[in-house]
Amino acid sequence: MNALLEKPVRLSGEQQLTLSPITWEQYETLRATLDDLAGLRMRYLKGTLEICLPSRQHELIKKTIARLIELYSIETNTRLYPCGSTTYRKKAKQRGLEPDESYCIETDKEFPDLAIEVIVTSGSIALLDVYQGLGITEVWFWKGERFFLYYLQGNGYEEISRSVVLPELDIELLTRCVNMSDRYDAVLEFRQAIRAQSGF
Secondary structure: OHHHHHOOOEEOOOEEEEEOOOOHHHHHHHHHHOOOOOOOEEEEEOOEEEEEEOOHHHHHHHHHHHHHHHHHHHHOOOOEEEOOOOOEEEHHHOEEEOOOEEEEEOOOOOOOOEEEEEOOOOOOOOHHHHHHHHOOOEEEEEEOOEEEEEEEOOOOEEEEOOOOOOOOOOHHHHHHHHOOOOHHHHHHHHHHHHHHHHOO
């Protein structure tokens, strides 16, 4: 496996390394060995492993989205259980990853209802393919200053304009606030808008 590690790392504010072929056992060993590296993400799909170290910009966006969604949960009394970047794996499906953020709706579950990915540098692994194998109901991608939402149907994911798991959430408002230059002001504006929509 040492020869595989000689492949070049692609840099673009973020660091990514793709390794193939990697067995499931090798993936699990690497995941356990590198667990203490803060922020490290791994994506595994049928023998291909992608290792990512996110940039500061990536982390700022992801944390802003998380703050806004969790604020929405509190302001609207929506039972939301944050799972963060928990590692989700299914050996039988040969898939595993850590979302940027993930949430269970209504009750805590083994796998989340919603996963969110911030795309700054595109990787080589088809993330929707991984999520489908894990059975995640809804996946959001933040890319190019906007959200792309996908809902799991029988044969795969269908792009949607509104969330199914959080149907009352105003995605346009959320997008506008994520794009604000001052992240503290974004939280205040989002809260004010939610309260206005709720009639408070």
